Amino acid sequence: xxxxxxxxxxxxxxxxxxxxxxxxxxxxxxxxxxYFIVIASISNPDLVSSGQxxxxxxxxxxxxxxxxxxxxxxxxxxxxxxxxxxxxxxxALLLTIPSGYALSRKDMKGKNFIMKYMVFTMxxxxxxIPKYLVIKNLGLIDTPFxxxxxxxxxxxxxxxxxxxxxxxxxxxxQEAAEIDGCSILRFFIAIVLPLSKSIIAIxxxxxxxxxxxxxxxxxMYIKSDHLYPLQVILRDILISGQNLQADSTDMDYIxxxxxxxxxxxxxxxxxxxxxxxxLYPFVQKHFVKGVMIGSIKG
Amino acid sequence: xxxxxxxxxxxxxxxxxxxxxxxKGNFKKTWILYVFVLPPMLYLFILHYIPLYGxxxxxxxxxxxxxxxxxxxxxxxHFITFFESYHFKSLLTNTLILSLYSLAAGFPIPILxxxxxxxxxYPKLKKLVQTVTYAPHFISTVVFCGMIFIFLxxxxxxxxxxxxLGIDPIxxxxxAEYFRHIYVWxxxxxxxxxxxxxYIATLAGVSPDLHEAALVDGxxxxxxxxxxxxxxxxxxxxxxxxxxxxxxxxxxxxxxFLLQTPVNLQYSEIISTYVYKTGIQSAQFxxxxxxxxxxxxxxxILLMSVNKFAKKVNGISLW
Numbered sequence: 001x002x003x004x005x006x007x008x009x010x011x012x013x014x015x016x017x018x019x020x021x022x023x024x025x026x027x028x029x030x031x032x033x034x035y036f037i038v039i040a041s042i043s044n045p046d047l048v049s050s051g052q053x054x055x056x057x058x059x060x061x062x063x064x065x066x067x068x069x070x071x072x073x074x075x076x077x078x079x080x081x082x083x084x085x086x087x088x089x090x091x092a093l094l095l096t097i098p099s100g101y102a103l104s105r106k107d108m109k110g111k112n113f114i115m116k117y118m119v120f121t122m123x124x125x126x127x128x129i130p131k132y133l134v135i136k137n138l139g140l141i142d143t144p145f146x147x148x149x150x151x152x153x154x155x156x157x158x159x160x161x162x163x164x165x166x167x168x169x170x171x172x173x174q175e176a177a178e179i180d181g182c183s184i185l186r187f188f189i190a191i192v193l194p195l196s197k198s199i200i201a202i203x204x205x206x207x208x209x210x211x212x213x214x215x216x217x218x219x220m221y222i223k224s225d226h227l228y229p230l231q232v233i234l235r236d237i238l239i240s241g242q243n244l245q246a247d248s249t250d251m252d253y254i255x256x257x258x259x260x261x262x263x264x265x266x267x268x269x270x271x272x273x274x275x276x277x278x279l280y281p282f283v284q285k286h287f288v289k290g291v292m293i294g295s296i297k298g
Numbered sequence: 299x300x301x302x303x304x305x306x307x308x309x310x311x312x313x314x315x316x317x318x319x320x321x322k323g324n325f326k327k328t329w330i331l332y333v334f335v336l337p338p339m340l341y342l343f344i345l346h347y348i349p350l351y352g353x354x355x356x357x358x359x360x361x362x363x364x365x366x367x368x369x370x371x372x373x374x375x376h377f378i379t380f381f382e383s384y385h386f387k388s389l390l391t392n393t394l395i396l397s398l399y400s401l402a403a404g405f406p407i408p409i410l411x412x413x414x415x416x417x418x419x420y421p422k423l424k425k426l427v428q429t430v431t432y433a434p435h436f437i438s439t440v441v442f443c444g445m446i447f448i449f450l451x452x453x454x455x456x457x458x459x460x461x462x463l464g465i466d467p468i469x470x471x472x473x474a475e476y477f478r479h480i481y482v483w484x485x486x487x488x489x490x491x492x493x494x495x496x497y498i499a500t501l502a503g504v505s506p507d508l509h510e511a512a513l514v515d516g517x518x519x520x521x522x523x524x525x526x527x528x529x530x531x532x533x534x535x536x537x538x539x540x541x542x543x544x545x546x547x548x549x550x551x552x553x554x555f556l557l558q559t560p561v562n563l564q565y566s567e568i569i570s571t572y573v574y575k576t577g578i579q580s581a582q583f584x585x586x587x588x589x590x591x592x593x594x595x596x597x598x599i600l601l602m603s604v605n606k607f608a609k610k611v612n613g614i615s616l617w
Contacts (some may be wrong), residue, residue, distance in 0.1 A: 009516075009518055011518045011519075011520065012518055012519045015417070015518070015519045015520055016417070016419055016519075019414040019417060019418065020418075020419075020423070022414060023414075023418065023423060023427045026411075026427060026430070026431060027426065027427060027430055029487070030430050030431060030433060030434060030487075031430060033445065033449065033455070036455055037445070040455075049453040050453070051453070051458035051461060051462075054455075054458065054459075054462075094337070095337050095338045095341060096338070098334035098335075099334050099335045099337070099338045101334065102331035102332070102334035102335050103335065105328075105331060107324065107327075107328055108328055108331045108332075109324065109325075109328070114335055114339065117339065117342070118338070118339075118342060121342050121346040121347075123544070123598060123601060124594060124598050125346060125349065125350075125594060126346070126349030126350045126351075126352055126353050126590075126594075127349070127353070127573070127587060127590030127591055127593070127594055128570075128573050128574065128577060128578075128586070128590050129352075129355070129573070129577045129578075129583050129586050129587040129590055130349035130350070130351075130352030130353055130355065130587060130590075131345065131349045131352075132577070132578065133349075133352050133355075133366070133583070134344065134345070134348050134349050134352060138344075149341075150345075152341075153338050153341045153342070155342075158338065183327075183330070184327065184328060184330045184331065185330045188330075209436055212438070213436075213437075213438035213439065213440075215438065215439060215440050215552055215556075216551060216552055220574075220578065231438055231440045234438075234440045234441060234444065235440050235444075235556065237444075238440065238441065238443070238444025238447070238448075239440070239443060239444055239447060239556055262448070265444065265448060266448070269441055269444060269445065272438075272441060273437060273438070273441050276436050276437070276438075277433070277436075277437075280433060280436055281429060284429055284432065287432070288432075288495055291492075291495045291496055291499070292495070292496075292499050
């Protein structure tokens with residue numbers, strides 16, 4: 001809490017100046033790289049690599065984006081990821097919200113055992129290989145289904161959801177509904193859900209970002225090119241340094257693509273991260289709220 | 299005796315039936331709650347509990363054709379092979395160093411950030427710093443590592459700035475020694491804002507009375523920070539430290555894997571990336587399952603002991 005007091009000491013003034021400088025440095029440290037990627041993606045690559053593009057774009061052109069928009073692999077990855085994120089998040093909400101509510105009710109017998117059953121999985125697991133074998137035996141390797149299912153339930157999110165219900169749905173409300181002969185299912189749908197818009201928003205965002213950014217599961221369980229999620233394709237382009245697909249055998253086209261490959265990479269970062277960064281300022285408060293609820297009880 | 303017996307028996311059973319009917323009545327009302335928890339329980343059963351059964355392949359010579367049960371027992375053979383292999387020492391040191399270094403750098407910085415944000419005089423600046431520092435948390439690991447490669451390349455932006463300052467370009471990505479610093483400090487950068495949220499929330503709960511009393515006594519901001527704010531953060535910090543300590547052997551696979559190059563492999567090969575390579579890429583299922591199990595057991599023991607220790611020392615515990 002900030003307490004106002006008129007006669008500040010000299011030390012306090014120095015302290016204020018010092019922390020303000022730290023804040024400005026921090027802002028620069030985070031914002032500048034993002035800004036640089038934007039200007040580098042629309043500048044002449046030769047000027048970028050010779051260090052002449054630091055604060056303003058030079059010789060603005062959208063060549064890189066032209067190549068990116070012609071690359072079918074990126075857009076297929078995009079479409080796949082949208083599909084996985086949509087269905088995955090839908091499953092996740094279905095698994096998390098009702099069970100979080102059930103475990104918050106006092107009249108549920110055996111909920112302590114169920115909580116232990118769930119929390120145990122956070123601390124001990126079979127490891128990568130046994131899990132891989134289970135998924136293999138289920139015949140899920142290289143199916144879109146595996147990327148929708150994995151990452152669609154997290155015990156940590158369940159605990160956050162449960163804590164939310166514990167603190168927002170008063171027992172009186174539940175008792176009043178019971179006296180009126182309202183069944184639990186009806187109570188949940190007609191009264192609890194409308195009161196839980198904020199936890200639904202939080203969970204939706206947590207799971208959606210998780211699915212959007214998920215790389216490992218795609219690497220592990222997907223083998224066919226046409227099923228790859230966006231992140232796996234981004235790895236090929238950004239880290240393994242693969243070129244975009246040349247849909248033409250024109251030698252000039254390929255050579256030009258080679259020349260601006262660095263610029264293309266900047267453009268790919270923008271194209272792939274844009275949805276998250278545009279949405280982020282608007283939904284930031286929900287994310288923060290989720291952390292707060294989670295912190296009530298570890 | 300006989301009469302007493304006859305009188306008590308029906309009484310007891312009556313009690314029992316009334317209890318039973320109560321439970322039944324309760325279940326009639328609450329059965330839907332069990333329907334609610336069934337899907338996630340099933341999910342965890344299939345993806346966490348069935349793999350526990352598969353752990354036994356670590357002690358067997360697993361052949362897919364023979365199945366998990368049918369494969370031949372070999373006892374601790376794979377563990378011994380791993381302990382005696384020339385990779386063992388470097389994998390363990392790489393994993394531990396990356397993890398402890400990350401903890402040492404990544405743990406205090408969010409606390410510092412929260413402490414100084416608490417004294418920011420301009421609410422708008424505070425809000426802006428928060429929004430901006432949380433943002434890297436949402437960039438995917440792949441894109442983030444891609445940015446590291448591009449920015450730290452020979453003609454990358456970091457070297458451009460170094461050259462402006464008259465310093466020769468540094469070959470960040472092609473010198474193995476830099477790997478650990480790059481890994482840890484990029485992680486600090488990505489996570490510091492997000493990890494500070496919990497401390498900011500704790501600080502918001504500190505009673506203003508304490509600060510007023512300190513002001514009356516002429517305490518400077520720095521003194522208030524050390525004697526009022528810092529102690530009030532400590533319980534939260536200890537809980538988070540326990541959680542982190544329990545994850546010491548779980549260095550994130552993705553980032554280490556993505557930042558790996560043939561050049562830095564001597565520092566960047568950690569247990570999880572090695573398990574992936576031997577298990578999935580070269581299909582040595584039993585051997586890599588044994589390594590994975592070794593990792594998980596150490597982790598579990600660490601978590602238990604740190605928790606016990608913290609409980610003893612200051613009564614803070616996870617459960």
